[in-house]
Amino acid sequence: MYRERAIRLAGAVRWESVSAGDEPVRVLPDGCLDLLWSSGRGLLVAGPDRTAHLSVSAPGERWVGLRLPPGVGPAVFGVPADELRDRRVPLADLWGPTAVAVADRVADGRDVAAVLEEVARGRLVAAGGPDPLGAYLAGRLAAGGPVGAVAAEVGLGARALHRRCLRLFGYGPKTLARILRMRRALALARAGTPLAEVSAAAGYADQAHLTRDVRDLAGVPPGVLLRA
Structure with missing residues (x-):
């Protein structure tokens, strides 16, 4: 339950x-x-x-x-x-x-x-509230914003952005972007979108790329997660 x-x-x-x-x-x-x-x-x-x-x-x-x-x-x-x-x-x-x-x-x-x-x-x-940069970074990366472009938007260099992301999220912006992209893809698939269409909509090169990335992060391919 x-x-x-x-x-x-x-x-x-x-x-x-x-x-x-x-x-x-x-x-x-x-x-x-x-x-x-x-x-x-x-x-x-x-x-x-x-x-x-x-x-x-x-x-x-x-x-x-x-x-x-x-x-x-x-x-x-x-x-x-x-x-x-x-x-x-x-x-x-x-x-x-x-x-x-x-x-x-x-x-x-x-x-x-x-x-x-x-x-x-x-x-x-x-604590005076959360770091406002956290919500912005998570939102932009969840929407598929390129890491370099997001860094430029917030006025941080690559290393400074990486350090800020470690403190806020536990890992760097590229890892966070991969995780959020996977979750976006799974949400689309659970809503009924075919995996071939999900891969393009979520920003993967193709369905094979989607499958590899999900397997790396989740330990099993998308089909197993969707059946569960």
């Missing part, structure tokens, strides 16, 4: 799931950081993945998550995104006593998702 919905925090998604425990769940990279609560593991932070993460849970394990939009996580968690890349870490490792207080609120029987949302919003306000 899995469900999600948008929340008042712009671009963020609140989701919940209960594990069947029969096989790993393939979580695709998306440039996001998640604040997580598990009935078996407590409070965690999921960093930005470069390739698909295979999540293994016990049968009946309940998960509640807050998926922050690309570029917002560092302001909420207080660390650069690249320090969390490809990692799942206890929230206490980042927040210390503050994480204990959040855990106490969850243990009190309060609505877990509401607590996570309130905490994330408060942290974001205290």
Whole structure:
């Protein structure tokens, strides 16, 4: 069982799931950081993945998550995104006593998702909001903007843009662009667009290029993801 919905925090998604425990769940990279609560593991932070993460849970394990939009996580968690890349870490490792207080609120029987949302919003306000460059870069790269052109638009050289992207997203602009392009392609395919047309619409050279890129990032070809 899995469900999600948008929340008042712009671009963020609140989701919940209960594990069947029969096989790993393939979580695709998306440039996001998640604040997580598990009935078996407590409070965690999921960093930005470069390739698909295979999540293994016990049968009946309940998960509640807050998926922050690309570029917002560092302001909420207080660390650069690249320090969390490809990692799942206890929230206490980042927040210390503050994480204990959040855990106490969850243990009190309060609505877990509401607590996570309130905490994330408060942290974001205290940090002065996210770096506004994050949303712009993610939007332009998601739309297929060439990395060089995007760098010129924001007045940064290639190295400076790469460093900024590491802090905001956990990887450089080319990797982020590949990940966002893959997600755009899969969204088109799930909406019923044939893969041959998806490849052109999403900016791939051809369908073979699309298949190779998805396999590199997701670990399986597009057809397997679409059947799942």
